[in-house]
Amino acid sequence: MKNKAIFLDRDGTINIDKNYMYKIEDFEFVENAVEGLKILYDLGYKLIIVTNQAGIGRGYYTEEDLEKLNKYMEDELVKSGIKIEKCYFCPHHAEHGIGKYKKDCECRKPKAGMLLEGIKEFDIDVTKSYMIGDKMSDAKAGINANVKPIIVRTGKEITKEIEESGIEVYSSLYEFAIKLKNKSEN
Template sequence: MKTNKAIFLDRDGTINIDKEYLYKIEDFEFEPKADEALKILYDLGYILIVVTNQSGVARGYYKENDVETLHINLSKLLEKKGIIISKYYYCPHHPSKGIGKYKSDCACRKPNPGMLLKGIEEFDIDPSLSYMVGDKKSDVEAGLNAGVKSVFLGKEKDIKIDNYSNNISIFNSLYDFAISLKNKS
């Protein structure tokens, strides 16, 4: 029986300010209070897993190694604050804008659930105890497709989803979501 709980996190627009095709640590800026939110979630016992579409790789703007280097540096920043990201999954593909091997309609690109399903398997995660948090419709749909609760960061009018369900919550920020979970525990 799976007993671990996780927070799957989109990166750009959720953890950090969304700057188009971010891959350099010097361009990285946390969303307001996002680091505090990650600490709250980590302290609540959630496994933190980042799942991010990185079509900049597919388009040839930067390399997979650049994404991995950014994630290593982000982990170092967070570890100084007592926060561990257990895994970073990223999708380097794009179905129409990709170049060469990266032009692919894959199972990992959100809204497909591939990255979340890998995390669920690798970390023995109970989807019913877990969340997907992001600022785009594709994040919410990936969570629903993987069987976890989805959290949309933004305004309700900004998410247009057909099968809106009780498995979707809306918050203004990652911090607001973290405080809500903390208050429930």
């Protein structure tokens, strides 16, 4: 049987978005995000992070810096009984990337490359899966990968494009998790 997954944007969805953040001391979970992730994990969803990290491409920090931060986040979540299956990241930027990072790739959201990789690697049933993020590019990546998009209000401003899109918007990851839990109990 295939697995169900929650694909998650990181900055603005799981942690407070601080531009080009890579230092552990700057990392701060969004209020109730850990509790929301625990609910989703306990409902049997594989939790997979898909995050654009143009700060690497711009030379602000390294892939190693990002991996250290992601490991810190994963270790903190393990303490609450939550397993992140994998953190996929896109270091590229077609316009502002430097060197090998300056390219128009298939992984940068709104393209679906990271999600498609996760779907394949973890044998995901897209009909039972979601993409949660705080921007339209997150939602579009979900749509492009055939998973249901969800927008949360804990990061970037909700744009007119989002309001008019018909995509479900929640105040937070936690609010969405509660709704999904209640739905699964009925």
